[in-house]
Amino acid sequence: MNPIYLGLNIDHVATLRQARGTRYPDPIKAALDAEMAGADSITLHLREDRRHIQDEDVARITQMRQTKVNLEMAATEEMVQIACKMQPEDICLVPEKREELTTEGGLDVAGQKAWLTEVCARLAQAGCRVSLFIDPEEKQILAAKEVGAPVIELHTGTYAELEKPQEVATELDRIRKATALAVEQGLVVNAGHGLHYHNVQAIAAIKEIEELNIGHAIIAQAVYSGLPDAVREMKRLMVEARQQAYLG
Ligand SMILES: CC(=O)[C@@H](O)[C@H](O)COP(=O)(O)O
Numbered sequence: 001m002n003p004i005y006l007g008l009n010i011d012h013v014a015t016l017r018q019a020r021g022t023r024y025p026d027p028i029k030a031a032l033d034a035e036m037a038g039a040d041s042i043t044l045h046l047r048e049d050r051r052h053i054q055d056e057d058v059a060r061i062t063q064m065r066q067t068k069v070n071l072e073m074a075a076t077e078e079m080v081q082i083a084c085k086m087q088p089e090d091i092c093l094v095p096e097k098r099e100e101l102t103t104e105g106g107l108d109v110a111g112q113k114a115w116l117t118e119v120c121a122r123l124a125q126a127g128c129r130v131s132l133f134i135d136p137e138e139k140q141i142l143a144a145k146e147v148g149a150p151v152i153e154l155h156t157g158t159y160a161e162l163e164k165p166q167e168v169a170t171e172l173d174r175i176r177k178a179t180a181l182a183v184e185q186g187l188v189v190n191a192g193h194g195l196h197y198h199n200v201q202a203i204a205a206i207k208e209i210e211e212l213n214i215g216h217a218i219i220a221q222a223v224y225s226g227l228p229d230a231v232r233e234m235k236r237l238m239v240e241a242r243q244q245a246y247l248g
């Protein structure tokens, strides 16, 4: 059975801290607690506007983590230099707009192949494994392969927002086909965005998906149950769905 891994996104802990400019809650404490509860990696997004995660958070987590760090960032010169200095295990390149509430859509890899080829090479040279956060589209998957990224993260935001069963089924099918194509191309496939306790299992049941990055829903649930329980329950649902997928 292919295992399924959970990456906890800690941005939302930092959002709460930045709302008041306090020293608490500490996203790094949250990350360490989550690792103890079964999170397999820690994801954090250093935005250009520094609205939540700060440079110091990235420095601290790369030193203190017990699992591995997945740094999400825009493909800009500033961010590439920071990443090369901090050297997290994984980097996920994401599109970024100043005015957006959260990431909207996937990275247009096909539209910036030359620049992304250079960025992927520089990050690989620094010892980081590069992932590209893309929509489940053939054009973007083939472009990801071309620019030299070993990993993609399929954007599940559209899936998460749909409500009508038929539309959800169609989007799931798109994600399944995209996963199959990416695996055929030799890419590792992760997924994430907008996943929560009620929609995660259909994604976790796609056997070739290796890791799910989830933040908002887990941190929200932590308000009620505490973070360790919130992490454990998400992981339990993911593993249950993966096992069921093998049982048929
Ligand atoms: C790339 C992605 O899907 C999310 O992790 C997103 O980057 C999180 O950023 P925010 O926490 O600012 O919404």
Ligand SMILES: NCC(=O)COP(=O)(O)O
Pocket: 009, 043, 153, 191, 192, 193, 194, 195, 213, 214, 215, 216, 217
């Ligand atoms: N890359 C997706 C991610 O890190 C978590 O996104 P969300 O669960 O906070 O929507």
